[in-house]
Amino acid sequence: MSTLLTLVAQGLRQGLRDKTVILFGFVVPLVLMFVFNLVFGDTDEREFEPLTVAVGAQAGDQMVGVVTDVLGDLDSETLDVTVVEVDPDESRAMVADGDAGLAIVFPDNFGGAAQMGTPTTVDVRRGEDAGVEADVVLSVVDGILQQFGDAATTARAGLAEGLDAEQLAQVAQASVEGAGYAIEEGQADDQQLSAGGALVAGQAGLFLLFTVSFGVTALLVERENGTLARLRSLPLPAWQITTAKALVSFLTGMLSTGVLLTAGGFLFGASFGSLIPVALLVASVAAAATSVMFLIARVARTSEQAGVATSIVSIVLGVGGGAFFPISAAGALAGVLDLNPVAALLRGLGITSAGGGVADIGVPVAIMLGFAVVMLLVSRLVPDRGAMA
Amino acid sequence: MTSTPDDVLVVDHLVRRFGDFTAVDDVSFRIAPGETYGLLGPNGAGKTTAISVIAGLLKADGGSVTIAGETMRPDAVSVKRHIGLVPQDLALYPDLSARENLVFFAKLYGLRGKELASRVDEVLETIGLADRAKDLSKEYSGGMKRRLNIGVGLLHRPTLLILDEPTVGVDPQSRNSILEAVEALSGEGMAVLYTTHYMEEAERLCDRIGIIDTGQLRAEGTRDELIRLTGGTDTIRLGGRVDTTGQEEAARSMRTLHGVERVDADRHSLSLTVHDAPTLVAEVVRMAAEAGMKLTDVEISRPDLESVFLHVTGKALRD
Known part of the structure; x- marks a missing residue:
């Protein structure tokens, strides 16, 4: 066992002295993360502009009051909405003058028409500078009006069924109160990484494949340098030579990915969750990446061939796994994409970043380890043309 | 073996x-x-x-x-x-x-x-x-x-x-x-x-x-x-000037030496095929001098591994 440790220590020392390993394992991915973050990284940080909504309606209309109350509730830390109730003409004038971004003008007797389910029109005016904030308000108003329509329909159905006036009033009131809206901050999917987090994780996953390749293709380099023959003439089992290279690849990959996730997370404000589940994910993806490199070392005749094959495999798995941008597919292709260890890493980090623990990352870990097992089996089956021949 | x-x-x-x-x-x-x-x-x-x-x-x-x-x-x-x-x-x-x-x-x-x-x-x-x-x-x-x-x-x-x-x-x-x-x-x-x-x-x-x-x-x-394996014979070559009579006399006396297999003469030299040239060279030089040869050079050639390789493989080692 001490000879195995000697071989591993030697491999790590060579790796750390190899400027290419440092460059591809740490420097290039960090630089790329920085560049990509400058280009794409502000999508999470959009802030809504303040919006003044001028509501023009007949005074005392209770249904309009419901709408203005709901719009008033939209005002929060995220959405800055100010609702002013004015007469219809003034509301249009405010938009025209730029004093309001949005005017919503209700017709006279809007409340009565809404209660009866009579068709009516609400006039909306957008200001020239109204942005997505106005769209949000309008979608809320649209929802409220839909609720009013549903309530009127419900009331008519009740009337047809012979409900008395008190019962009808309760049903209609329930429908209207059900139209309450509230906005809560949160993520669309609590298992998705933020844009910055996805960028950091994707680049870490992509360059992991390059980093681990240095350990395994070192077998080919050693054969070309003659040191592999010398090692095989020494009194140590042949499996220790191969295992040492695998361990060097695995450890270098873990170190590189760990550093990139930590540094990238710090630089771009991304959090990946608790240490233990993240470490388990990193170890699993490093194992998967190492297994691919063993297959390459088996079929490549020279270190140059191995380098080209590594680049192709890394780009395919990296892009397919969403290292640069999310990839979606349907059917069988979607299933294949799901088996990509880089995609599994990103999915796993999404779970851990949302607070998931070891028990929650079973699927991505199983995908990565399964991938590693399959690659190792395949590497044993293909004819050996490379370093292990 | x-x-x-x-x-x-x-x-x-x-x-x-x-x-x-x-x-x-x-x-x-x-x-x-x-x-x-x-x-x-x-x-x-x-x-x-x-x-x-x-x-x-x-x-x-x-x-x-x-x-x-x-x-x-x-x-x-x-x-x-x-x-x-x-x-x-x-x-x-x-x-x-x-x-x-x-x-x-x-x-x-x-x-x-x-x-x-x-x-x-x-x-x-x-x-x-x-x-x-x-x-x-x-x-x-x-x-x-x-x-x-x-x-x-x-x-x-x-x-x-x-x-x-x-x-x-x-x-x-x-x-x-x-x-x-x-x-x-x-x-x-x-x-x-x-x-x-x-x-x-x-x-x-x-x-x-x-x-x-x-x-x-x-x-x-x-x-x-x-x-x-090659036969094991050395060659001693004596170069110099001598008249025909002296050369024949030298060759005749050298052929009587134990270990000398053959003596060839040309105009300016004598070439001896011998076993163990180092032990014979002094006597051969003395005989040449007695026969009136004025020696200008003495050269000993012994078979080497190159010769052996040629002998056993039929081709030169450097081929």
């Missing part, structure tokens, strides 16, 4: 094929303790393949290799403790210093602690790199790299040192240094298997020599035993 229980290496009817090509074809030889055995043959003769099988890098397709009583196979571990391999190609880590290279391989040979440190220092002295031990090996000259390459094979004091063409591409000074180191190791009792296509190296270093060509061991023995 006769082997004894004390033999360090016994190669018995060894065969190694690559597809239809037989690289080593029924080769047998042995090496006794302290003996230096040379495998002499041209490039492509099968020397390196034979060594690869002997060192456990390749599996034999037939026959066997026994080292210190243990059978060598690629997956054998303990038997490899007996050998130190110095491959033909440099097998060093260029980004490590000489000391770091030696320490790494010494650890793999199982050396630890003070034993490791002292043995590394000894080897650095032996190969003459003690003062450059901290320099990266990629900064060394070709000769220094060759010496370090040999040093790695010496670390664990192997019973059998296998050197595969260790002087290829080396300057004359480093070459001499390497040959001196091999002579010293042999003097210490280490068995050495030495492959080369330089006959002068084989003549200088080897107690016994095997002549290998097209994968077959064509002849084997000491230098003198091999020379005898």
Whole structure:
């Protein structure tokens, strides 16, 4: 066992002295993360502009009051909405003058028409500078009006069924109160990484494949340098030579990915969750990446061939796994994409970043380890043309 | 082939094929303790393949290799403790210093602690790199790299040192240094298997020599035993001026000497085919002088391994 440790220590020392390993394992991915973050990284940080909504309606209309109350509730830390109730003409004038971004003008007797389910029109005016904030308000108003329509329909159905006036009033009131809206901050999917987090994780996953390749293709380099023959003439089992290279690849990959996730997370404000589940994910993806490199070392005749094959495999798995941008597919292709260890890493980090623990990352870990097992089996089956021949 | 229980290496009817090509074809030889055995043959003769099988890098397709009583196979571990391999190609880590290279391989040979440190220092002295031990090996000259390459094979004091063409591409000074180191190791009792296509190296270093060509061991023995295969005669050539009568008189008297097989004369010289020229040359010169020859030069030619190789293979060693 001490000879195995000697071989591993030697491999790590060579790796750390190899400027290419440092460059591809740490420097290039960090630089790329920085560049990509400058280009794409502000999508999470959009802030809504303040919006003044001028509501023009007949005074005392209770249904309009419901709408203005709901719009008033939209005002929060995220959405800055100010609702002013004015007469219809003034509301249009405010938009025209730029004093309001949005005017919503209700017709006279809007409340009565809404209660009866009579068709009516609400006039909306957008200001020239109204942005997505106005769209949000309008979608809320649209929802409220839909609720009013549903309530009127419900009331008519009740009337047809012979409900008395008190019962009808309760049903209609329930429908209207059900139209309450509230906005809560949160993520669309609590298992998705933020844009910055996805960028950091994707680049870490992509360059992991390059980093681990240095350990395994070192077998080919050693054969070309003659040191592999010398090692095989020494009194140590042949499996220790191969295992040492695998361990060097695995450890270098873990170190590189760990550093990139930590540094990238710090630089771009991304959090990946608790240490233990993240470490388990990193170890699993490093194992998967190492297994691919063993297959390459088996079929490549020279270190140059191995380098080209590594680049192709890394780009395919990296892009397919969403290292640069999310990839979606349907059917069988979607299933294949799901088996990509880089995609599994990103999915796993999404779970851990949302607070998931070891028990929650079973699927991505199983995908990565399964991938590693399959690659190792395949590497044993293909004819050996490379370093292990 | 006769082997004894004390033999360090016994190669018995060894065969190694690559597809239809037989690289080593029924080769047998042995090496006794302290003996230096040379495998002499041209490039492509099968020397390196034979060594690869002997060192456990390749599996034999037939026959066997026994080292210190243990059978060598690629997956054998303990038997490899007996050998130190110095491959033909440099097998060093260029980004490590000489000391770091030696320490790494010494650890793999199982050396630890003070034993490791002292043995590394000894080897650095032996190969003459003690003062450059901290320099990266990629900064060394070709000769220094060759010496370090040999040093790695010496670390664990192997019973059998296998050197595969260790002087290829080396300057004359480093070459001499390497040959001196091999002579010293042999003097210490280490068995050495030495492959080369330089006959002068084989003549200088080897107690016994095997002549290998097209994968077959064509002849084997000491230098003198091999020379005898060619008929074993030397040539003495006397150059100078003499009249015809004197020349005939000299030739007649020389033919009476024991060991002289033939005397040929031309206008300016006499050429004698003899056994053991060094013991006859003084008497031959005296006879020439008595016959009135005014000698301008005396040249002795003895058969060498080149002649032997030509004799047993029908082609020159350098072909």
